[in-house]
Amino acid sequence: MLSISLPRLTSRINGLARFGALAGGGVTRPCWSPPHEEARAWLLGEMRAAGLATWVDTAGNIFGATGIRAFGRDTPVVLTGSHIDTVPEGGILDGALGVLAGLECLQAISEASAPHARPLVVAAWSDEEGRYGSLFGSRAFCGLLDGARIDEMMAVDGVRLVDAMARADFDARRAPEARAPAGTVTAYVELHIEQGARLEEAGVPIGVVETIVGVRRSRVLFVGQADHAGTTPMDRRRDAFLAAADYALRVREHVVTRGSGVSVTNFGVVRVHPGVSNIVPGNAELVHEMRDPDPAVLERLAKECAALAHEVAGVHRVGAEIRLMSATTPAPCSPRVQSAIESVCATLGLPCRRLYSAAGHDAQNLARITDAGMIFIPSQGGRSHRVDEMSDWEAIERGSNALLHTLLALAA
Amino acid sequence: MLSISLPRLTSRINGLARFGALAGGGVTRPCWSPPHEEARAWLLGEMRAAGLATWVDTAGNIFGATGIRAFGRDTPVVLTGSHIDTVPEGGILDGALGVLAGLECLQAISEASAPHARPLVVAAWSDEEGRYGSLFGSRAFCGLLDGARIDEMMAVDGVRLVDAMARADFDARRAPEARAPAGTVTAYVELHIEQGARLEEAGVPIGVVETIVGVRRSRVLFVGQADHAGTTPMDRRRDAFLAAADYALRVREHVVTRGSGVSVTNFGVVRVHPGVSNIVPGNAELVHEMRDPDPAVLERLAKECAALAHEVAGVHRVGAEIRLMSATTPAPCSPRVQSAIESVCATLGLPCRRLYSAAGHDAQNLARITDAGMIFIPSQGGRSHRVDEMSDWEAIERGSNALLHTLLALAA
Numbered sequence: 001m002l003s004i005s006l007p008r009l010t011s012r013i014n015g016l017a018r019f020g021a022l023a024g025g026g027v028t029r030p031c032w033s034p035p036h037e038e039a040r041a042w043l044l045g046e047m048r049a050a051g052l053a054t055w056v057d058t059a060g061n062i063f064g065a066t067g068i069r070a071f072g073r074d075t076p077v078v079l080t081g082s083h084i085d086t087v088p089e090g091g092i093l094d095g096a097l098g099v100l101a102g103l104e105c106l107q108a109i110s111e112a113s114a115p116h117a118r119p120l121v122v123a124a125w126s127d128e129e130g131r132y133g134s135l136f137g138s139r140a141f142c143g144l145l146d147g148a149r150i151d152e153m154m155a156v157d158g159v160r161l162v163d164a165m166a167r168a169d170f171d172a173r174r175a176p177e178a179r180a181p182a183g184t185v186t187a188y189v190e191l192h193i194e195q196g197a198r199l200e201e202a203g204v205p206i207g208v209v210e211t212i213v214g215v216r217r218s219r220v221l222f223v224g225q226a227d228h229a230g231t232t233p234m235d236r237r238r239d240a241f242l243a244a245a246d247y248a249l250r251v252r253e254h255v256v257t258r259g260s261g262v263s264v265t266n267f268g269v270v271r272v273h274p275g276v277s278n279i280v281p282g283n284a285e286l287v288h289e290m291r292d293p294d295p296a297v298l299e300r301l302a303k304e305c306a307a308l309a310h311e312v313a314g315v316h317r318v319g320a321e322i323r324l325m326s327a328t329t330p331a332p333c334s335p336r337v338q339s340a341i342e343s344v345c346a347t348l349g350l351p352c353r354r355l356y357s358a359a360g361h362d363a364q365n366l367a368r369i370t371d372a373g374m375i376f377i378p379s380q381g382g383r384s385h386r387v388d389e390m391s392d393w394e395a396i397e398r399g400s401n402a403l404l405h406t407l408l409a410l411a412a
Numbered sequence: 413m414l415s416i417s418l419p420r421l422t423s424r425i426n427g428l429a430r431f432g433a434l435a436g437g438g439v440t441r442p443c444w445s446p447p448h449e450e451a452r453a454w455l456l457g458e459m460r461a462a463g464l465a466t467w468v469d470t471a472g473n474i475f476g477a478t479g480i481r482a483f484g485r486d487t488p489v490v491l492t493g494s495h496i497d498t499v500p501e502g503g504i505l506d507g508a509l510g511v512l513a514g515l516e517c518l519q520a521i522s523e524a525s526a527p528h529a530r531p532l533v534v535a536a537w538s539d540e541e542g543r544y545g546s547l548f549g550s551r552a553f554c555g556l557l558d559g560a561r562i563d564e565m566m567a568v569d570g571v572r573l574v575d576a577m578a579r580a581d582f583d584a585r586r587a588p589e590a591r592a593p594a595g596t597v598t599a600y601v602e603l604h605i606e607q608g609a610r611l612e613e614a615g616v617p618i619g620v621v622e623t624i625v626g627v628r629r630s631r632v633l634f635v636g637q638a639d640h641a642g643t644t645p646m647d648r649r650r651d652a653f654l655a656a657a658d659y660a661l662r663v664r665e666h667v668v669t670r671g672s673g674v675s676v677t678n679f680g681v682v683r684v685h686p687g688v689s690n691i692v693p694g695n696a697e698l699v700h701e702m703r704d705p706d707p708a709v710l711e712r713l714a715k716e717c718a719a720l721a722h723e724v725a726g727v728h729r730v731g732a733e734i735r736l737m738s739a740t741t742p743a744p745c746s747p748r749v750q751s752a753i754e755s756v757c758a759t760l761g762l763p764c765r766r767l768y769s770a771a772g773h774d775a776q777n778l779a780r781i782t783d784a785g786m787i788f789i790p791s792q793g794g795r796s797h798r799v800d801e802m803s804d805w806e807a808i809e810r811g812s813n814a815l816l817h818t819l820l821a822l823a824a
Contacts, residue, residue: 088686089638129690156688196643213642217689226501228797229678230625230703230771231608234668236794241679242664245657252654256646266641267653268689270682270696274500276568277629277680277699278542278771279797284682287689291642359642359690382648385640385691 001348002112002408004400009104010393012046016084016100017092026387027092031060031085031127031136032164039084043099043124050107052122059140059178060126060170064103066110067119076186078116078411079370080105080403081123083362085131091389093396097377098191099124101400105407116411118186125362132161134215134326138362140178142369147176156269156287180369187410188366189337191375191403193391195359197382205398206352207376208341212364213291213357214298214330220247220309224318226274226282237280241272243316244284250312251305255290258304260297264358265290293330293356331364337373337410344405350398359384375402413760414524414820416812421516422805424458428496428512429504438799439504443472443497443539443548444576451496455511455536462519464534471552471590472538472582476515478522479531488598490528490823491782492517492815493535495774497543503801505808509789510603511536513812517819528823530598537774544573546627546738550774552590554781559588568681568699592781599822600778601749603787603815605803607771609794617810618764619788620753624776625703625769626710626742632659632721636730638686638694649692653684655728656696662724663717667702670716672709676770677702705742705768743776749785749822756817762810771796787814 019039020029029035040062047054047064054064062084068075082098102122109120126137132153139145150172153161165172194200199207224240248267255265269287288305292298306322313320338354345352357374366372377399380390431451432441441447452474459466459476466476474496480487494510514534521532538549544565551557562584565573577584606612611619636652660679667677681699700717704710718734725732750766757764769786778784789811792802803811 087688087691129688194643195640196645197648215642215690226798227795228607228771229680229701230627230676231606231791231796232676232794233608233674234664234676236609239664239678241682242660245660248654248657249661252646252651262645264642264644264646266651266689266692268641268684268691268693269687270653270684270693272680272682275681276499277678277701278627279499279680280678281680281682282798289641289689359640379643382644383639384643386638386694 002108002114002404004104004108004397004404006393006397009100009396009400012100013092013096016096020086022089022387024387026089027086028088029086030131032168036085037168043084047103050103051110052106057178058174059137061137061141061178062124063121064106065119065121066106071180071184073181073183075119076183077119077121078407079121079123079185079188080190080407081125082190082192083125083128085127085129087129087385089387090385091387093193093389093391094195094384095128097193097396101191101403104400105404108404109408114408116408118411120407120411128362131155132164134360135362135365138365140175141180142365143179144365144368145176150175185370187337188363188370188372189375189403189406189410190361190363191399192361193379193384194376195379195384198355199376199378200382202353204351204353205377205395206345206350206402207355208338208352209333209357209374209376210338210354211293211333211356212331212361213293214295214328215360216290216298216302216327217325218288219323219325220286220288221321222284222313222318223321224282227280229278229280232280238317239280240284240318241281243312243318244286246316247309247312248286250308251288254304254308255301259301260292260294263290263292263297263301291358295329328360328364331367333367333373334371336371340409341373341375341402341406344402344409348401348405350402375399375406414520414526414816416516416520416809416816418805418809421512421808421812424512425504425508428508432498434501434799436799438501439498440500440502441498442543444580448497449580455496459515462515463522464518469590470586471549473549473553473590474536475533476518477531477533478518483592483596485593485595487531488595489531489533490819491533491535491597491600492602492819493537494602494604495537495540497539497541499541499797501799502797503799505605505801505803506607506796507540509605509808513603513815516812517816520816521820526820528820530823532819532823540774543567544576546772547774547777550777552587553592554777555591556777556780557588562587597782599749600775600782600784601787601815601818601822602773602775603811604773605791605796606788607791607796610767611788611790612794614765616763616765617789617807618757618762618814619767620750620764621745621769621786621788622750622766623705623745623768624743624773625705626707626740627772628702628710628714628739629737630700631735631737632698632700633733634696634725634730635733636694639692641690641692644692650729651692652696652730653693655724655730656698658728659721659724660698662720663700666716666720667713671713672704672706675702675704675709675713703770707741740772740776743779745779745785746783748783752821753785753787753814753818756814756821760813760817762814787811787818
């Protein structure tokens with residue numbers, strides 16, 4: 001039975017890991033940055049060396065294909081892929097695995113001349129991690145990008161998307177042109193590490209994703225009063241940071257005790273202003289993220305947290321402003337793709353189980369325009385978005401072979 | 413009786429306020445920055461125009477004098493002054509008042525040929541606000557600067573003192589040479605806004621400072637684990653930011669309930685790492701400041717807060733590291749200077765009261781080498797370190813006249 005070449009895939013995973021590599025392991029390779037653009041050139045070279053036709057669209061998405069040289073509504077394709085950008089100090093598999101395993105599958109299928117009726121395409125989607133906007137490339141491809149908001153998109157450090165893309169020789173305003181014509185894609189399947197510990201702890205090698213969590217991201221700003229940190233009596237201060245601290249602790253408690261049981265929340269960005277030791281913080285800004293597979297739970301928690309923000313603000317005599325930055329609704333995966341993966345696992349003798357994805361993925365956008373699904377493999381210790389993120393090479397091989405045969409089944 | 417010219421002083425206060433002026437009022441004029449260096453040139457010009465001899469020492473301290481052209485142990489001087497650097501988004505009086513009122517006093521005394529046995533000198537001390545190190549210039553002048561640590565001094569944003577001083581044409585390594593020869597100064601008196609509301613609320617125009625609070629500043633670092641903010645279950649996270657938030661709230665409560673009643677604390681600098689919304693913070697850093705006029709209280713609170721940091725770290729399953737950044741001991745003012753100010757107030761018909769300074773001042777360093785004291789005037793609403801910091805012009809005139817006659821008394 002046809003299978004992928006693990007040595008070739010291993011070599012490419014380690015090859016891609018050099019771009020943005022950190023001294024202590026792991027990578028920092030944000031989209032549009034110099035290491036990302038070097039990785040783009042390297043990936044296009046690898047795709048061409050593997051005999052694939054390649055192209056890059058106006059959103060910066062990279063494609064490698066067998067059987068076609070561009071998308072067209074007359075030849076609907078079976079698509080796989082993921083992304084090559086990373087979070088700061090991320091690991092070498094998040095995103096990279098799905099792109100390079102997809103490339104390996106197409107190369108193995110090509111070299112073996114394995115029969116498939118549909119063209120096969122592997123994609124590397126731009127800015128999945130959302131330095132400028134989560135799932136940017138797949139949003140553009142799926143027609144979900146709001147062109148009117150491109151000019152205002154910026155990273156948390158204030159760098160504008162238009163400038164970052166310009167430095168990488170892209171015109172951000174043309175990104176919406178990357179939208180795929182209707183009927184271009186007949187199915188999408190993405191291989192990814194689980195990024196959690198459920199598969200590892202259950203001893204199951206393959207996860208079949210049923211649904212992808214929704215993620216709500218809000219900017220919560222507490223507005224107090226900057227004052228001298230020595231001469232202002234404690235009872236007269238309107239300290240925006242203490243309000244933010246109180247809010248964060250209360251939200252954590254609320255989400256844990258009043259969420260669905262799998263609800264999660266995070267405050268990954270914290271900024272105080274003016275940010276000097278001898279001034280009481282006048283402003284404190286949090287980026288507040290919440291996730292749940294159930295849209296109703298997410299909606300309820302968001303309302304309750306907003307009420308909590310105003311309650312906490314009252315206690316600390318500061319103001320609170322909440323602005324929704326982004327919200328994705330939980331995305332169900334296609335039953336057809338889930339069945340295809342399960343059939344392949346049965347054939348390959350790989351135990352599998354259905355689970356939800358606790359992270360957002362490009363597949364959730366593709367699910368809006370085609371039958372989409374995901375294959376998960378275990379993450380060592382459930383670790384991800386950190387430099388020691390890893391999976392076993394045997395697990396990578398098993399997952400890649402499951403992807404290979406799922407692609408062949410969907411393209412048959 | 414001799415008095416200062418309020419129109420001339422007003423004009424200079426407004427003149428200095430142009431350097432680093434903000435659109436919405438107030439100023440940002442950190443030491444060694446271009447606006448600060450422009451202000452230095454302007455101040456030297458004003459001093460010369462007023463007939464003073466001027467010089468700048470190796471620590472960047474600016475001097476204007478009547479009767480001498482440099483310090484020397486044979487002619488001990490009576491010194492006044494303050495600073496022309498500001499906090500970010502600070503007001504136009506903090507520091508500026510003491511320098512410009514001092515200049516005005518010397519000009520009025522000069523022009524009237526008012527008799528005084530001792531030479532009079534006005535100083536503008538470098539970096540009082542401590543962008544690179546609190547009270548830098550007066551520390552150097554008083555021989556309290558540790559030359560071995562100059563290379564490692566840097567602002568919280570990582571800018572090094574040596575580079576900042578080099579850009580302003582100073583050699584940081586030569587700053588300790590600014591140390592005044594023993595016996596150079598016979599008395600020091602500094603005029604400053606109170607930066608609190610005690611004088612205004614008591615309806616008293618002049619405060620006579622008895623002691624200056626001690627300030628302890630520590631860097632408290634919580635070390636948790638960066639993890640994926642979606643896939644890591646809440647009960648497995650080791651969130652450094654939530655630990656920092658918990659610590660800040662508990663310290664505030666502790667200092668309020670277990671301090672001396674006038675103890676204050678602040679967390680003005682807060683940083684989380686890696687600082688992106690979809691990663692659980694692995695590190696969180698606070699700059700923790702505490703002040704009290706009683707050294708024993710300050711010492712006790714520091715020990716209790718350290719225990720609290722480790723207790724909180726245990727609850728959140730993170731590590732805690734505390735590093736002392738700076739610590740000043742409360743500085744008593746000279747009884748001789750306090751009496752001189754009180755006698756002047758009696759003569760001028762100005763009610764006055766003794767109080768402690770809740771902020772650090774250059775006078776605390778001068779108190780180590782000479783008889784030092786401070787005159788406070790009311791701050792409107794007690795506001796300081798913010799753009800709407802102000803005092804009444806009548807209050808400024810009263811305080812400047814009190815300074816004028818205190819200088820004459822001390823120099824008699």
